[in-house]
Amino acid sequence: GAGVSQTPSNKVTEKGKYVELRCDPISGHTALYWYRQSLGQGPEFLIYFQGTGAADDSGLPNDRFFAVRPEGSVSTLKIQRTERGDSAVYLCASSLRRGDLVDEQFFGPGTRLTVL
Amino acid sequence: GNSVTQMEGPVTLSEEAFLTINCTYTATGYPSLFWYVQYPGEGLQLLLKATKADDKGSNKGFEATYRKETTSFHLEKGSVQVSDSAVYFCALMFTGGGNKLTFGTGTQLKVEL
Numbered sequence: 001g002a003g004v005s006q007t008p009s010n011k012v013t014e015k016g017k018y019v020e021l022r023c024d025p026i027s028g029h030t031a032l033y034w035y036r037q038s039l040g041q042g043p044e045f046l047i048y049f050q051g052t053g054a055a056d057d058s059g060l061p062n063d064r065f066f067a068v069r070p071e072g073s074v075s076t077l078k079i080q081r082t083e084r085g086d087s088a089v090y091l092c093a094s095s096l097r098r099g100d101l102v103d104e105q106f107f108g109p110g111t112r113l114t115v116l
Numbered sequence: 117g118n119s120v121t122q123m124e125g126p127v128t129l130s131e132e133a134f135l136t137i138n139c140t141y142t143a144t145g146y147p148s149l150f151w152y153v154q155y156p157g158e159g160l161q162l163l164l165k166a167t168k169a170d171d172k173g174s175n176k177g178f179e180a181t182y183r184k185e186t187t188s189f190h191l192e193k194g195s196v197q198v199s200d201s202a203v204y205f206c207a208l209m210f211t212g213g214g215n216k217l218t219f220g221t222g223t224q225l226k227v228e229l
Contacts, residue, residue, distance in 0.1 A: 003159075004159075031215070033216065033217075035217075040221065040222075041221050041222075042120075042205050042207070042219030042220050042221050042222050043160070043205075043217070043219050044219070045216040045217065045218070048214045048215075048216055050214075055214055056214040056216065059216070091159075091160070093160075095215070097215065102148045102165065102167050102209065102211055102215070103215070104162050104165075105162070105215070105217065107152075107159045107160040107161070108159055109158070109159045110159065
């Protein structure tokens with residue numbers, strides 16, 4: 001079956017512009033996560049959705065970052081007024097999220113965002 | 117806050133050598149522990165996990181044991197192959213709070229013939 005997909009794979013934008021990054025999770029996965037991976041670092045948590053609602057957005061760095069998942073499947077990460085420091089690989093992951101069980105998160109290939 | 121510390125890379129080994137990649141964590145409580153692997157050009161994949169103290173996770177010849185007394189989860193493999201060349205990430209998670217992962221910085225492994 002299909003894994004987690006992310007589009008675009010690469011995005012180059014100019015400082016101050018608005019960008020949207022899309023994530024298609026594995027069908028049937030109720031949990032969806034966004035992480036950000038800067039060069040030479042491990043992924044850092046941004047936000048977690050359970051169904052349509054953002055259950056934990058404590059990792060969003062500031063109010064320029066926003067994410068939605070209106071139908072409980074596809075999610076979009078939105079970044080306003082981009083800054084050069086936003087350049088990173090943005091990773092999406094999904095899981096079945098069966099209560100409190102430790103279930104596996106399946107990661108997408110990521111979107112590499114470059115802000116010039 | 118919670119954190120994970122990994123040994124810095126790159127680690128360069130000859131094929132069939134023994135591998136250890138050190139990982140220690142700082143956390144309040146007892147998290148679940150993971151090793152993820154990222155092969156060149158591919159996404160992160162779960163390699164193995166352990167959910168409680170003294171558990172041993174294993175997969176593809178790799179092993180790691182959850183040591184509560186030393187807050188460690190070192191990754192080992194007895195005989196590495198060129199195909200094991202990748203970046204390895206240690207991570208922790210607390211269940212019940214959204215299952216968000218906290219990752220280390222990653223350790224690059226290069227295996228040469």
